[in-house]
Amino acid sequence: MRKTTDPCEVVAVGWSRQGVRLPFTDRAEAGRLLAEQVVPLRLADPLVLALPRGGVPVAREIASRLDAPLDVLVTRKIGCPSQPELGVGAIAEGGEPVFDTDLMRRVGLTWEDLEETVRRERTELARRVAAYRGDRALPRLKGRDVVVVDDGLATGGTARAALAAVRAGEPRRVVLAVPVGAAQTVKALAGDADEIVVLAAPWTFRAVGQWYVRFDQLSDDDVQRLL
Template sequence: MPWNRPARDTAPESETVRLPFADRAEAGRVLAARLVPLGLGDPVVLALPRGGVPVGYEVARRLSAPDQPVPLDVLVTRKIGYPRQPELGVGAIAEGGEPVFDHDLMERLGLMEADLAATVAAERAELARRIRAYRGDRPLPPVAGRAVVIVDDGLATGGTARAALRAVRAKGPSRLVLAVPVGAAETIRVLEPEADDLVVLATPWAFRAVGQWYRHFDQLTDDDVLSWLDRAAGGSPR
């Protein structure tokens, strides 16, 4: 089935977004207000941990109706790093999906997919560990035939977001939305064909890192993620 061309939603001048955001919660509230007009039917919010979870919490809360809460869960992803320089991402993998590689970068580095077999295996193992840590034996919410909103706190290179979008697309959602408070303009352009709708509040000039666009950008832990998920489910924070 052909994909719809995504609607790229960036803030018009009359709705200028003030940067930096105070924190991820504020960014999530502003982002949620931009998602409401899409009129998403039976949505589910999947946040990329760790930083996307407090953003996703605000999105799910705003999209919920009193008699129909919108579920929030995590979609776990892992970067696939260049073996000689692990912080350099040459691909990514999301749970339920296959590795997605940056073939242009790999060609420049003289890499073949076979060269990354050991790295991919290690990242699959870490992916499984994190899924167990966040959800135990609980599966992802069903997404087939539903509107799925994938949320992160920002997009720099977009590798993990691309892997997440492709993994979810394969499960047959009725509508696939990527929503982020801030992102690098070129990354947003490249990711447009991967989603039905792309909602981004700001694409600032001289984008170096996601954290520069937040006043408070604490490094989150697995316990922080579990606490936000507990809050979304109506439980007591851990």
């Protein structure tokens, strides 16, 4: 692997700095490298929750190293009605929608403008929960150390919604673990988790996929197979 020419602030447990080679070969490799930083946390009764779809192959490697259960925490982005790719919020199963109120104000959106979008995303979220978990409930969170895993952080909207939903389950400790994330986003999420483990936090960040050699789109079948 080549070393990126992009200046990188590398953040690991306790905000320490270390060298990391980018891009990652694939999500599995990123997961193995990330697991090296998660294992020393000495987690109690750990549970690894992946944000599907891309977070699942990363989380699988961490769960294997921890010998911990692996499951998914389904999230959905809430897009601007006129520009769906612009995320103004997100929702996670078991939680309420989390909105970027500053962005909503800048683009002139009200809560009423988003009612239909939220309803539609709730429906899709329920469909995906049924596809991935069937009738099985989300595992118990109370009193456990929960590791929330994704393949990267761009704006951090879905991660924020996921962390809020996990907090509502009264875990003992919440860890957010990602291979790479925009430096501004990592800093903005500092108060949402007890610890953030991230291998690289570049200041110049266009998309998560730019930090992987192979960044294949995953299907629901892929997620089910990995689980």
